[in-house]
Amino acid sequence: MGESIYKNFLINIVWIHVNHRGKGLGQKLMQIAEVEAIKRGCLIAQLDTLDFQAPSFYQKLGFSIIGTVPKFPGSPERYFMMKHYR
Template sequence: MKTSLLITEAPTQADLDVLGQGLTGFNERATGLPGWELRPFAALLRDEGRNTIGGAIGSSYYGWLAIDLLWLPESLRGTGLGRQIMELTEKEARARGCTGIRLDTFSFQARGFYEKCGFSVFGTLPDHPPGHTRYWLAKRFD
């Protein structure tokens, strides 16, 4: 079979499907667990006009809830809303039967906040971005 490699900033849905289905099939065979069973998640903070102004988004799969993004406007930080979002997220993760929650943050973001919420660092990547560190944190429900 003749092959070729290319770089693109615009993979098609078919491209994404081939890789996703291939990896999912491999993972199923390796773990004995069914597919990703990916379930989206959002804990949204809305204003009186029902406009989303902050919150957390992510998904659960393989028994963990992953927070991909968490954001609050600066004017609402320190008001307890961040902790409420994290508590709601944990409640949902437990309701889904998750083992825990994982997320990542940068050294100039909210590592201390997550640690106050019971998360522990399990990985670091220095100089990502240059001059800063990226941290991976998890909170396991035991």
């Protein structure tokens, strides 16, 4: 899912099979991972996602968009997101 380094929780991949989406599993998985990140001393979490993936999912969990790369032919818009723990 991710790693902790320099008091950052770097989220690499969060993926729930389509048959199990909409059941709260993604939110539960993120909560478990964030509890562990805080135990490790992380002060922030950061990730990137694409416009067709889950920016609104992460915003509901308290993440803010801190930057974007606009879409261009052959590539969707990319969002960089961060959440402060303290």
